[in-house]
Amino acid sequence: SDLRKMGCCGSALDKDTTQRLETVEKQIKALGLKTDDDSLQEAAGHAKELQSLFEIFASASDMRMLEQVQELSDVILRNLLGRIDLPFLQKGPGQYKAALDSIMAVATDLDAVRATKASKMLQSHVDRLNEQIQSQQEKAVDPIIKKIQVMRDKLKQPGQGKNLVAGTKDILDSAEQAFKAAPEAKQVATGLLEQLVAHSIWVLESEALWSEAEACDQVVDLSKGLDDLAERLVKVLQATWDPPITPQAERLRQRKASEACERLVAQAQRHLDADEGGEAYHCLVQLLPWWPSLKASRSLEIVGLFSKMQSFAHEAFLTAAKAGDSAAAEEIRGFATQFDELRGKFAGLPAASGRPLGEALEAGEAKIQVAKSLDIVDAEVAKTTDDDESSNLSLGTTIEALEALKVAWPLGGAEDAALQQRLERSCRGLEMFTFEAVNTAPVEQLTSFMQFAQEYDLRHIALEPASSALRPRLATKAALKCLQRAEGELLKTEGMKPHVLLDSLKAVVAINPDSEDTEVRTVLLRVMTSTNERLLKSFSEAISAEAENEKKELLLQKFAEAADEVRSALKVPGESLVAEMDMKRSDVAEELIDSVRDQLSMGQVASLPREINALARIAKKLPADSAVLQRTQTLATEFVQALNTAPLEEVEGLLENSQHRHLLQSLKDLNCDAPELRSKLLSRVIYSHLETARVLKDLEELEKELELLEKRRKDEAMSADLYVEMSKFVDSMEEVFLAKILEEGRSRGAKVLELTSILDRLKDDGKMLPRLSQAYKVVSLFEEAQGELQKPSGMNPKVVVRVLGDLGPVLESVAEIRGYGETLQDIVEKFKEKLEDACRKACSAEGDVDARLGGLTKLAESGDVAQDTFSKITALSFRKTGFVAAISRVAAEKSLDAIEEELSKESGMNPKVLLQHFQDVGRRGGPGVDLVGDRYSACCDKVGQRMKDSMEEAKTSSNSAKQKALLHFAKEFDAVSGSSLEAELHAQLGEDAA
Secondary structure: OHHHHOOOOOOOHHHHHHHHHHHEEEEEEEEHHOHHHHHHHHHHHHHHHHHHHHHHHHOOOOHHHHHHHHHHOOOOOOOOHHHHHHHHHHHHHHHHHHHHHHHHHHHHHHHHOOOOOHHHHHHHHHHHHHHHHOOOOHHHHHHHHHHHHHHHHHHHHOOOOOHHHHHHHHHHHHHHHHHHOOOHHHHHHHHHHHHHHHHHHHHHHHHHHOOOHHHHHHHHHHHHHHHHHHHHHHHHHHOOOOOOOOOHHHHHHHHHHHHHHHHHHHHHHHHHHOOHHHHHHHHHHHHHHHHHOOOOOOHHHHHHHHHHHHHHHHHHHHHHHHHHHHHHHHHHHHHHHHHHHHHHHHHHHHOOOOHHHHHHHOHHHHHHHHHHHHHHHHHHHHHHOOOOOOOOOHHHHHHHHHHHHHHHHHHHOOOOHHHHHHHHHHHHHHHHHHHHHHHHHOOHHHHHHHHHHHHHHHHHHHHOOOOOOOHHHHHHHHHHHHHHHHHHHHHOOOOOOOHHHHHHHHEEEEEEEOOOOOOHHHHHHHHHHHHHHHHHHHHHHHHOOOHHHHHHHHHHHHHHHHHHHHHHHOOOOOOHHHHHHHHHHHHHHHHHHHHHHHHHHOOOOOHHHHHHHHHHHHHHOOOOOOOHHHHHHHHHHHHHOOOOOOHHHHHHHHHHOOHHHHHHHHHHHOOOOOHHHHHHHHHHHHHHHHHHHHOOHHHHHHHHHHHHHHHHHHOOOOHHHHHHHHHHHHHHHHHHHHHHHHHHHHHHHHHHHHHHHHHHHOOOOOOOOHHHHHHHHHHHHHHHHHHOOOOOOOHHHHHHHHHHHHHOHHHHHOOOOOOOOHHHHHHHHHHHHHHHHHHHHHHHOOHHHHHHHHHHHHHHHHHHHHHHHHHHOOOOOOOOHHHHHHHHHHHHHHHHHHHHHHHOOOOOOHHHHHHHHHHHHHHHHHHHHHHHHHHHHHOOOOOOHHHHHHHHHHHOOOOOHHHHHHHHHHHHHHHHHHOOOOHHHHHOOOOOOO
């Protein structure tokens, strides 16, 4: 067409692309708010199709189609948002993650066709809902955590210790209930961990309350449950649970079992020494519940005790029998039955080498027992020299055999020379085996061999009174071996195992080497000195570190007490490790005080919560009259005062510090209660960010400030006044952002919309984004029109007219904002100029001028309709410029140019051409004729004068033909110009025009 030749029309979309767009639009609208899996797959396909169409329209710079694609993306986005609600997320990540990933994948595809990212909006939606869920969970769980605290406090009350096991079970049940109700809430996990850590420490410190075997077993079982729950809780916080409580409880149970064993065995021995066999038997009955914890380490003692009791019963039986006391003998037989039953209940003890006690009471079996016992001893010794690795000498079996041998020996072997020679060979074999075992066995087994040597000596001296004792000959070698292992642990720079070190030292105590042994004493002194140094270093680190190491401090304290017991038992000179730890606690506090003061003098406060918390923990264990304690309390006050003038970045760092949540309690513990501290610091930080954000021009820098404000808004210390101040800030930024979108343009305006989303979240009402989105649409339309108007050629006026029409519904939102009306006015003026240029070209070109002008007029009329809409917006600074009037004026001027040219001819003027031009002025000029009225009137006057002059000549020359022609022209001229020339000519001739 002629308009396309002039560069005024854009190219149309191909039929296939148009059909694709129509198809996907119908499918998307049919999608609605469906939430089934099939519809999600359909949405994913629609998003891919929109991406493809977007690329086609973008390459063609077709903004109207691009906008339609974005509007369709809004429909899909609403569908995606509708799928994610509270019930959906309350299922938990394990249930909804796959579905959410699929939804986010569709949103990511939509990002390519949108100015505001669908994925960001979707994620923000998910985050808000998750915050609601976690908030609901935290509120629901808070009474449970408070209930746990109440239960803990109740257990600590006088007389409640008896309920430790039941109370701990209730606490674990409540903690499990809370964790189940809020499995992903970090604040809940943190609160539960704090309760469990504190309770586990109290349970360990309250060991006196669970002194019975049954209670110990119950505490160990509860410790396993507590460790299991704690492991799950720390996973939520991405941390580790170290050290677990179960090994500590098991070690305490083991210690209590050992203490009970030592006490009951000693009592039994005293009863046996006092010929109170029945009381000794009851000691073993009381020991039975502890046996599962003892059988791995104390079998020899128990075997020995059973052997002694058996010997006691045997001797008593022989005495009764010799005295003819049948009643006593029968009573001993009954005791023998109970004794054998009790021994059978001690699972894991070696089978008795001899017959049961009842049978062994028979005096006639004495000599048989001697031979049998020697056979057992020889068989056990033989195991140490054969090639069968599956069989090893049994110490318990050997001791039982020796005990049986000792009992039977006076009757069955003392007078037999052959048995005496066998006894000497057997004992030499046993002693050679024991020496070799001490040389090669691991340290853990040394105490067993030393115990064996002691048991052996007790029996051997009875068998061979002139023999030398075995145990003293082994003690030096065994003690040095234990000390070497202890030194090995102390030499480790990392990974030292305290229990190995302590067990090695306790083994030396159990071995009890000669106190005059110079070699042992030298090594022992070196080991104890290194132990003190190593433990003091670890203690210093523990009390200076994070709160979670309070458990380590407790363990080190208990280790120190045990080490001091070793020092006392072995009579090692030197300071008590417990006392040195108390001095070290004061030294560390002094160092921390100096460090804090140095940082305060430099305005550095961000990292100080760690030191303040450590000082608070240390202060709890300092004496009330300690000068260090007073300095610590003074420092706390100085710290709070310093926060008022500390650099803002340091205050922000302090708020971010993970230790800050313990800071208020620490200050309170130091007699410096500051309950509103965090709120005041937060207020200072937020006001600073608000002031900075108000003056920032750079969008990236502003985004950083807004994100920081959004982060601070979630702080639990936010006050109502801060919320109000933040809301005022948001309100003040609305007009700023509206102007900013116009200033930044479409490309950067999307960034402004992202920042608007943050502002809406700051106020939590979502009211600003819709208006800013309208402004963004206005700016996009402005730039689309400006892009066409700036083209030197090929401008598509239909695009500009369409933009003007699209602007009408959205301008209201920005009408009062400075710059929008001016920009619109500029677009209208420039478009008017373009239309005038097009009109001039149309009038000057060959061909159907009227058709070309008709097309321009239709465009101008549409533009005028749009301007009428603009004029109705009262707040908009806009003045209408009529497009139709403008092109009418140009068309009229072109016709007047032709008329003036024709009238300028001295001769040869063509009346028909002249009439045609006058007719064009009326037909093409339209309202424009009014704009060129003076020129038009002048031309009419000139034509009238020329006609009157010609008529005067015709009248003078009586040229009737010319007169007639002039009258005919005048009639036609009057018809097109509205003049009365014909009447004037008739009057000139003296005729009546009628």
